[in-house]
Amino acid sequence: MRKVHWLSFFFVFFLLFTLSTASSAKSLRISLREEMTLGHLDDDLIYMWVGIAVDESGHIYLTDTLDYSLKKFSPAGRLVKKAGGRGQGPGEFMAPREVQIFQNYVLVTDQNIRGIQVFDRDLNFIKRIPFSHLILDMRVCGPQAIALIPIVGVGAGRLKIIDFDGQEVTEFFYEKTKKMMLDFASICSDKEGNIYLVFTFQDRIEKYNLQGKKLWTNRLLKVKSVSKEKINRFEVPTRVVYKDVTLDPVGRVFVLGGHYSKHQSRDIYVLDAQGRYLTTFTLPEESHAIYIDQQGFLYSRGNDGVSLRKFKIIYQVD
């Protein structure tokens, strides 16, 4: 009798355990439905877009490096205005890169010009925010804060937070390597101002608070070290681990993989805000960047940069 009693106890325990694990092991699946393609092969809307930002009304702001411009498109994809041109004067570009919406302004970095150019939402040039170095990546991370990764050189790996006047608010080191370019990273920020950082040439995805405290690290691809090539006197890494990072409206972290992914420059790894891996899905075409707007639409590159593709993200929990 006692034996039966114990057996039934174990059976109930086993049942409860199985049910609880099954409910917590719900897996997330993501698929994409294409909403719009901007820039086709026979038009002259986009030649090679690099940076993207979308405002709250759905207007799309793109930097186009082949014609040195900043372009604004309506939510339906009509070109509203084009600004810029080649040069180093006010509102001109040599190699426009990142674009961000900050208050009522549009901020643009240039790979070859120091500082940040500020435009209004109609793309009229307003001013240049001074900054001492060229900028690798830029994200707005609060109502008064702009996070930057400056290109400093060996021993860098420094993230700087500045205000709208270019005054430094704070800075912290996320990498202290002396090896060239190993500090290269892409960043994004959540609503609380935390910074997510993915390394270009290292297998590291990290989250920091604004004080520079590391909250977690994740290494998804088990890449120990990337292949390098000697260019002139310098040995530089040539294969990219992670290309870009962005967040969806509920704070999931989307990381675009590079050369070490199963589908190069197409696989997107999704993590939760605590750094736990959730799922992977694949873009239809290779991209250099990904962006998710406030409505949750995902944007990526099409036709090698001459098109921008907009997708609705479809989440499925099994």
Place this chain on the structure above:
Amino acid sequence: MVAKIKSIKSKMLFFLLITLLVVRGGVAEASAGVAYQPRLIMLIDLNDLMCFNCLMAFSRFCQSLPPSFLQEKTLGILMVKEKNLDYHRLQIIKKKLRGFRQSHQIEFPIWIDLHGLFNSFSSRGTSLVLMGKSMADCRCYSFPLLPHQESEILEEIFLERE
């Protein structure tokens, strides 16, 4: 054998290009008693021009040439490294080339080297071939040009114009 054929093909195409250049501007010159004048073939690697220094050097050099020289005596060849280029990929390249030409106000014609006939030049990256005053004078320079190379080329072009 294939390499040999390719090399012959390459030489033939090069010869044809030179002939074309001579024909384009040569009739009036011949009647004026000038048999040969400097001409340029720009061999362009679009990926190379993503490098800021190369792009600036190329652009600055083009701007330093007289517009009439660019229009009449310059030819561009876009080197394509990809093999088996399909129609779709070709359209992408054409669009990028269109953007490149527009933003740099390039007015000389540019051909796309679909069959890799100029592949032997691709290791040099974006470069230019200067055909000098005499038939035996044919030089190749890579971008970014060194200052003395740039002045050497310009001197040749401007001297001839004078």
